[in-house]
Amino acid sequence: MKVVSVVGARPQLVKLAPIAAAFSRTDHEHFIIHTGQHYDADLSDVFFTGLGIPDPDVHLGVGSGSHGVQTGAVLAAIDPVLEREKPDWVLVYGDTNSTLAGAVAAVKQHLPVAHLEAGLRSFNRRMPEEHNRVLTDHAADLLLAPTEEAMRHLAAEGLAARSVLAGDVMVDVCLRVRDTVRAGEHGAPTLPEGIDPNEPYLLATLHRAENTDDPRRLAGLVAALNELPVPVALLAHPRLLVRAEQHGVKLDQGAVRVGRPLPYAEMVAAVLGSVGVVTDSGGLQKEAYLLQRPCTTLRPETEWVETLDGGWNHLVPDPQELGRPAWVELATRPAPTTPTGTPYGDGHAADRVVEILAQHLA
Known part of the structure; x- marks a missing residue:
């Protein structure tokens, strides 16, 4: 064959x-x-x-x-x-x-x-x-x-x-890499400057067209990340960098520290080292679930509905509509105690x- x-x-x-x-x-x-x-x-x-x-x-x-x-x-x-x-x-x-x-x-x-x-x-x-x-x-x-x-x-x-x-098949590679990271076979991830890997931090990505193409939408999401009380390691997709420059949106301010996308093993290590994930990426939602880190998804829907069970993933279409206290509480919530199961x-x-x-x- x-x-x-x-x-x-x-x-x-x-x-x-x-x-x-x-x-x-x-x-x-x-x-x-x-x-x-x-x-x-x-x-x-x-x-x-x-x-x-x-x-x-x-x-x-x-x-x-x-x-x-x-x-x-x-x-x-x-x-x-x-x-x-x-x-x-x-x-x-x-x-x-x-x-x-x-x-x-x-x-x-x-x-x-x-x-x-x-x-x-x-x-x-x-x-x-x-x-x-x-x-x-x-x-x-x-x-x-x-x-x-x-x-x-x-x-x-x-x-x-x-x-x-x-x-x-994402489960195959994610669990294999997780085990090698835990075994010390990979070095520490290259986190953005200003992020201490020994202190609590959130890992974030933002790249979808519906979140980056509209200047007001992008500015609102970046402002929501900026105001979080925990440092945010924003791994910036090239699309995000281009759109932020076009729209005049400054990414590296407040809680946010900007870095480059990571190789997969480093990404897994960065998720494991974090206290949670904020993203609009479908893949990262699932990786957070598999690695048992709470995820906040900046979209009104998800393809991976199984991640919503037990509160491991929450959908937040607009943090500003949610209000600052509720947004901060949700994005920085601890990991649920509910088992994730094996739906994948x-x-x-x-x-x-x-x-x-x-x-x-x-």
Whole structure:
């Protein structure tokens, strides 16, 4: 069996790590296409070294651009690669422009498509990620769902016959890296200047278009972070830096200290060292849950509804509407005593994915 993986953004590279490892334990051929959607080295290249992922077989180098330009660039660049390789499966990951472009390119060439992390829904059609994941699910031949909730979403859309509960490969890599961090196999994370790793701090990220593109919205969220009584380590995505400069929003003030995105192992270490997380990232919400740190999500909805159980994750669409006392209390709350459970699987999803692909090919 020959499988082509199409990746291009940080969350996909993290998911690729356990999949690549699972393929290495078999006789199947695994070919990696990196689209270059995340062209910043902090968001891309560092994960290939930090997570032990094999170097990509092809790097398309599409870089930045509007959604249409970026998706079109991936389509144009990936077509000849798929035509040459003729894989048994094209495996696409998550919900980025690379995901949709990889799926469409494969479908046009009548190549079977499998979608890893299928069935997630925010039901917010303003999110580009929602467009990508819904369109990819309806185009794909095999839907690898991470949770029972995702399976229900797919069934509601008439896709049950193509859906398989595979578990969440993010659990595989997160728990493995957590154990190596606890064993002292990694150094201390590179936190922003002014953050003492031995004192309480919150870890924060902010990058989604709905939070960064509107100047007033971005200024309000940054002000809410600034007024927290605990130091905030804000790991600034390139998008946030660009938008903050365009809008004249100063990030590094009050409680906030700005740093760069971290390699995955350092990110896990930073979450473990924190007293909580504030984010609009889907991946970080789940990582906080798996690492048992309270999370406050700056969105009105989440794809990972399981993280809301027991109060591990709280949705805060607008901290200013919530009011300062309630916002401060929520963002700095202690970890719940409620067990997190295992809604995302047991940490062996990647091996199951390879087995499922082989079974469905047969």
